[in-house]
Amino acid sequence: MSKPRAVVLLSGGLDSATCLAIARERGFDPIAISFNYGQRHKSELLAAKKLAGLAGAAHEVIAVDLAAIGGSALTADIAVPKGGAHLGAAPAIPVTYVPVRNLIFLSLAYALAEARGAQALFIGVNAVDYSGYPDCRPDFIEAFAKTAALASKIGREGRSPEIIAPLVTFSKADIAREALRLKVPVQFTWSCYDPQLHEGFYRPCENCDACILRRNGFADAGYQLSKEEIFGSPLALA
């Protein structure tokens, strides 16, 4: 008997790569979905492609032009914050927030789940270490599931896919442990918000919020890893 399908949002980062491995472990045949949304750097898409291939998962890349909407350092020429001084302070919404990005991405992933007959939809959000993003919280995920069921043919027929956010209550150290337990090739994941482009390679900056959180996660979990495992390996420009 063939395995049930699951759509997995795969950004190319540590969290979504771990989510992909969890979907596999739970017995699903995963279809990874990534978005070409006008992000300034395509490094995360290169990483997503590599990770889907290594996991033997189908990979679909959907274009959606969020850069035309704007309002974020990830799509417009706004400086990405460095040094992590504000991390751990009272949660504020960072300039890397893209307006309702996860609402848009989940909606597109739900459409793919409907079109491909998937029974589950995995998203690697977590609300703990980076709670400045409003669309990474459990209340949003629950509200989304109800709304999407009302918006869809499958939902009206009582066959809505389950929305699973397995990392939502995990700390970054918990995610690091889960990634290594599941043998996620962490050296090929990409988290950096501000890749340095040099001699045909993207290299992680090691100093943006995403790099710092990731480094701290591995350290808090007690791992001694290589620089490539901690921050991700340089990626050749496609």
Add this chain to the structure above:
Amino acid sequence: MSKPRAVVLLSGGLDSATCLAIARERGFDPIAISFNYGQRHKSELLAAKKLAGLAGAAHEVIAVDLAAIGGSALTADIAVPKGGAHLGAAPAIPVTYVPVRNLIFLSLAYALAEARGAQALFIGVNAVDYSGYPDCRPDFIEAFAKTAALASKIGREGRSPEIIAPLVTFSKADIAREALRLKVPVQFTWSCYDPQLHEGFYRPCENCDACILRRNGFADAGYQLSKEEIFGSPLALA
């Protein structure tokens, strides 16, 4: 004092053009948003551009590749139903349903509202004459408003735009009356799902569900109109 902004979803059809006029009447400065989503025919985008221009509204066209997701006669090579024999029967979801299209479009429109500081978001869905679409019903619109508020910076700050669906309980005849009351240039609206391309012009087929509902709406409202007003004028290919 400048008027408050409103984002208005403008497909180029009769309903959304009427919605744009309602937003104006209610005192908003409208920003029309349309989607280049991989629809087989661009006639509705040409109509939307013309209508926004006539209304003096800003017009933003956002690309989102729903054709890559598939599952609909509007994006794939599936025959559009003709003759209207099934209309008025027990509501079934038609093959022109695009998986969670209004959820995706509303999410993108909400992002635009956030990025442009709009205080309202108008959508011309109606649940009466064409209730086969699950994402045109009031329960979906209400659930969406709650979910988007949870997903967004403006929502978490208590400044979520109001989601206004002024036509949701209207019959097609009510919409026809409202359009003519507000002097919507109905001859430049485009509803047809199956445009006939001939000698450099798109012409409405006059026989798909959208054409038939529109013709019946004007007739039920008691109007004697020209063929161009009833179905929309031929559109020159861009």
